[in-house]
Amino acid sequence: MTWSQIATQPWMLWRRQVASILRLELKKSLFSKRAWWIYILTLGPVLITGLHSLLSGRIERGHTMGEDNMIFAGMFQVYFLRLGIFFGCLGIFSNLFRAEVLERTLHYYFMSPVRREVLAVSKYLAGLIAAVVYFVGSVVLSFLFISAHWGPVFQQYLFHGPGLAQLGWYALTAALACVGYGSVFLLTGVMFRNPMIPAAVVFVWENLNPFLPSVLKKFSVIFYLKSLCPVGEIPTEGPLAFLATMTEPTPAWLAIPGLLIVSALVLALAAAKARKLEVSYSD
């Protein structure tokens, strides 16, 4: 497609269609009975860190703020990136089309004069907004709660030290995780009736990342995300230690565009698959 062809596409029409689909989809993605377990995934760390702050403020502290920071770094890499955001995005994005099949309402979109690619992108954006609200919100609150009991020391760290920058990187990394996993699970949701099997495959692939050859490493989301974490190496022991290890760190200027490019490619593939999707409500 040439630039002149791209320029003559009905961008204004697509913008309006995206906006109207977003309006319908956001309500479903943000407030859904189906999403109860996603609320638990997001609220869990907030409650734990909140409780930690509450209890540490009342009883004698047997740790330092640096240790709290390391705990949060571990929580972020092992829980948020590997589990919370991964499974949260699985629930949100693989249901964007699948839930409509289960509720037998997909045909309303398919009977509208909307390019299926526009529909896929609109649904993806709705899912992305919901995922970012959930998980970036959860990361930010957890980060603030875990050290809130340090009072003025924490405020000093946050506003006059590296705290705010770290928080920014955590938030950005969480948002990028939603971008990456969102595109992957949109694709699996369009391609497979049962999203659990491909989800299991993706989960294994992502967690095998440290052991993959360097060429294959680049075809995973976690490869880019780990390089963006503000606290890189966490002293972790036990069977989950490999989840926190980082091999071949990538600079941010490469990791961010790399992840966005991989996500865009996967999203394009999902949109192409959506174009061939049929309405079939039988089991």
Place this chain on the structure above:
Amino acid sequence: MTELPYVGQASTPAAGLQTRPRIVFDNVSRFYGEVLGVNRVNLSIPPGITSLVGPNGSGKTTLMNLMAGLIRPSRGTINVLGIPPTRPEELFRKMGYCTQFDAFPKGLTGYQFIYSFLLVHGMIESEAARLTGEALQRVAMTEAADRPVAAYSKGMRQRIKLAQAIAHRPTVLVLDEPLNGLDPMARNETIALFRQFGDEGRHVIVSSHILHEVDRISDEVILLSHGYVVAEGQIQGVRSEVKDQPMQILVRCDKPGLLASRLFEQDHVVEAKVNEDGKGLLVRTRDADNLYLLLNRIVLDNGLEVEAVAPADDDVNSVYQYLIGAEGGTT
């Protein structure tokens, strides 16, 4: 009614209507795994009301879903007024489809349901609001528009689906069992609406089990059985093609006995039965054209007073029984 321009897309004159474009199925087959949906369908559907008739599982809904691009053919090609169903962004500017699916997006009122999907079309808010109001009025749902769709009765859900299908003023209206759940008055109003669409030169494709209503509204019928098109065209034409079933002709006259005796002299007359009221004769013949000529002669020779002569079995119900018969199980 005119087709609507959309924001960001130039409007084009409806030049296609002048050339009377058709809905064309070219050797279309669709299989669900090993199960046959429709097989080797060749159709060219003109504007007007065309009814799809056939028993459950005969392929009516499959044909409509293929036409709308909700499913794809395993073989063959489909063209709706020059647009392949693989391009929904163009097709559904011209097509409205009222499906049999009875589910609705959650949490929407009747008004929001139609309005939201007109916005998805790409319309500006004021235009979408105007067309929503217009569509609700056409299906007599204005008063119930602010109630949640989930609280609607079956008939109301049917009407709101119909409103959604016609809201953007489509050139092609596809309706899968649209009269289901409607009370008699709503049925009459809905049929009048279809008639109006048909008279405006639009394509109205209807599937229905209610054969006497199909008979009332159809310009053409397509009879389906086991995924095959058994017959298509105007119902009288289809009936005349059913050679193995003698035509039934009702003659209302003052001397049916005399008429019967004269008719029995002809080889092509299979049966002649005098009506119970003694003022008519039901004739079964293998050669209707010859019978009409013969009737003229008998009337003149014998001074019969003939009140009416009319075919008695060139309706959809009779043709359906002849071609599909008891296997259909629908009336």
